[in-house]
Amino acid sequence: MxxxxxxxxxxxxxxxxxxxxxxxxxxxxxxxxxxxxxxxxxxxxxxxxxxxxxxxxxxxxxxxxxxxxxxxxxxxxxxxxxxxxxxxxxxxxxxxxxxxxxxxxxxxxxxxxxxxxxxxxxxxxxxxxxxxxxxxxxxxVAGKDSLHRLCEEWDLPRPLTVLTDSWGEMLSFAAQVGFPLVAKLAAPWRSPAASGVRSTTIVRGGQELSALRRACDRAGGAALMLQEYLPxxxxxxxxxxxxxxxxxxxxxxxxxxxxxxxxxxxxxxxxxxxxxxxxxxxxxxxxxxxxxxxxxxxxxxxxxxxxxxxxxxxxxxxxxxxxxxxxxxxxxxxxxxxxxxxxxxxxxxxxxxxxxxxxxxxxxxxxxxxxxxxxxxxxxxxxxxxxxxxxxxxxxxxxxxxxxxxxxxxxxxAVTRPFSRSARSPRRQQPAYRPGRAGDSRGAVMSPGGQAAPGTGGGNSCIRQFGKDLA
CATH class of the missing domain: 3.30.470.20 (ATP-grasp fold, B domain)
Structure with missing residues (x-):
């Protein structure tokens, strides 16, 4: 090799x-x-x-x-x-x-x-x-619980895992494997970025676990999977x-x-x-x-x-x-x-x-x-x-x-986060095209249909967008 x-x-x-x-x-x-x-x-x-x-x-x-x-x-x-x-x-x-x-x-x-x-x-x-x-x-395979069930079915080496929304079962699992333990969103791609819930979190105690469960509830009831922490x-x-x-x-x-x-x-x-x-x-x-x-x-x-x-x-x-x-x-x-x-x-x-x-x-x-x-x-x-x-x-x-x-x-x-509520630019519903540096950089900002993309053609609009884009 x-x-x-x-x-x-x-x-x-x-x-x-x-x-x-x-x-x-x-x-x-x-x-x-x-x-x-x-x-x-x-x-x-x-x-x-x-x-x-x-x-x-x-x-x-x-x-x-x-x-x-x-x-x-x-x-x-x-x-x-x-x-x-x-x-x-x-x-x-x-x-x-x-x-x-x-x-x-x-x-x-x-x-x-x-x-x-x-x-x-x-x-x-x-x-x-x-x-x-x-x-x-x-x-x-991307789903945390479905991957675990696949590993279980095939008898692949895997950590101990439980998927439940019962607080009692969560505490029971924590008592079984001990802290720290690993908490994962069962379907992390579904969790909105604004929820603040990470796809994977190391939980070091009951208070942290309770706070994470509440955060998942605020994020629309995101399913939480608990896993033993492997030394x-x-x-x-x-x-x-x-x-x-x-x-x-x-x-x-x-x-x-x-x-x-x-x-x-x-x-x-x-x-x-x-x-x-x-x-x-x-x-x-x-x-x-x-x-x-x-x-x-x-x-x-x-x-x-x-x-x-x-x-x-x-x-x-x-x-x-x-x-x-x-x-x-x-x-x-x-x-x-x-x-x-x-x-x-x-x-x-x-x-x-x-x-x-x-x-x-x-x-x-x-x-x-x-x-x-x-x-x-x-x-x-x-x-x-x-x-x-x-x-x-x-x-x-x-x-x-x-x-x-x-x-x-x-x-x-780093400068603006303490003073901002994470304002974001509105989502573009359709892609607006701009030439890249490796292509023809002389063209105007175009939409896929060949028309100038609204709000992107003038210098003033770019300046107005600058702060939102940086956020």
Whole structure:
């Protein structure tokens, strides 16, 4: 297995596969339904495919979304689609496809998008290239309770879990497994962003559990699943990223370690490392083959120090936000693999770059601060952990604008949040088109029907929108 010391490149390096041997004429569309403007996974897709020479188009919340200003983006649609209204989303996607003019590869970056595309694939295939995935599979595996029931049916290693709305049963489960325990929204894609309820929360006592239950009630009665907290120290949290072709062959198939996460011990990877783990890779690919899974997948596991087993915690039926960490020595990652396979091209087989490290600049300092407050890390330890980072989520020497906008918006949010009730721009019901930096930037702001998008053509309207977009 090829190894990598982590010193041959530095943050902002742009090692990528050469497009000389690939057909990159088909466009790719990055679909994001999650309204989080700081979601960095979509930017990773834009850069991976854009550097290859693929015309990439993205769906963005507003004109100042950091990813919308990547130099590798051909076109952007300012649109905030809602998964709760699939007909409107499908209509908007049809308008996108009409403007592109040919069948393009459609890549979702969140569970809501993956579920919607699978359940409406028949309507989308005339316009988009999609994996041939069972219609109900993404909803089953993305649902926390349905995933647990699947693991139970197949006798896969898993944490103890209960789904109940009974306060008495919650207390009984807490007494059985003890605190801390893990609380998860059973269907996190359904919870409104404004609810303030995270998809996963570490609960350290009865008062916290009661407060979380009340918050779920205020969010419309979101179903809450409780799970035992698996003990484990550094190196216990693992992830698997892969792409499964039509025959369920998983190529590539990467494994990595979460060195730090935000929120701590229950969130996304803020600092990660590619590490070869043949046992976990075999366990993951066996599950995917048994499911007949197709497409990109991101799985989260924890090694239980009590029995040494890897236990499946989360199954994301789409690209993971930290996927840029994991690539082979030719630069092939899961986004490139999906594009090649869906356009009828062979996916090269290569060794992963073991030791490669990835940093999310806006989240890792917050994660490290939490670890410092709890005594898990010191300032010198944090500084040392940042040495040898090979790639950052936002900073790239060849694509600086997204990093700059991310910093501005993070600063603006920090300043205004204490004085604001999180006012947001109204959702755009239909996508409004703007050329990207990689395309013709001289055109006016256009709607899919070819008309100037209302409220976006003049400088004054852009100025008026500025504060709302930054919020």
């Amino acid at each position: 090829a190894t990598h010391s982590g010193t041959s490149s530095s943050p902002g390096s742009t090692t990528c596969p050469s497009g000389a041997g690939f057909d990159t004429t088909a466009a790719a569309v990055v679909l994001k339904l999650d309204p989080n403007v700081f979601h960095h996974g979509g930017l990773g897709v834009i850069r991976s495919l854009g550097r290859l020479g693929v015309p990439v188009y993205g769906v963005h919340e507003d004109a100042l979304a950091p990813a919308a200003h990547s130099r590798y983006l051909h076109g952007r649609w300012l649109w905030r689609p809602e998964a709760a209204d699939p007909d409107r989303v499908l209509d908007g996607l049809a308008r996108l496809a009409e403007r592109i003019g040919h069948r393009s590869v459609l890549l979702p970056t969140d569970d809501a998008g993956a579920i919607l595309l699978a359940e409406h694939a028949d309507r989308l295939r005339p316009w988009f290239r999609l994996p041939a995935l069972a219609r109900d599979l993404p909803r089953i 484990g120290g550094p190196g216990s949290d693992w992830f698997f990223h892969g792409y499964c072709a039509a025959d369920s062959t998983c190529l590539p198939a990467f494994t990595g370690v979460k060195e730090r996460s935000y929120p701590a011990q229950a969130g996304l990877t803020s600092l990660g490392r590619c590490a070869d783990n043949p046992v976990l890779r075999r366990q993951a690919t066996d599950v995917l083959a048994r499911l007949s899974f197709r497409g990109i997948v991101d799985l989260d596991w924890r090694r239980d120090e009590r029995d040494g087993q890897y236990k499946l915690l989360d199954f994301n039926p789409r690209i993971g936000a930290q996927f840029r960490l994991l690539r082979d020595r030719a630069g092939i990652d899961v986004a490139v693999a999906a594009y090649l396979d869906l356009t009828g091209q062979a996916v090269p087989d290569g060794d992963p770059v073991v030791g490669r490290r990835f940093l999310v600049e806006n989240y890792d300092p917050i994660a490290a601060f939490g670890d410092w407050r709890s005594g898990r890390i010191g300032l010198k330890d944090w500084a040392a952990s940042l040495r040898g980072v090979d790639e950052s989520a936002w900073f790239a020497r060849d694509d600086l604008a997204p990093f700059g906008l991310m910093c501005v918006r993070m600063g603006w949010r």
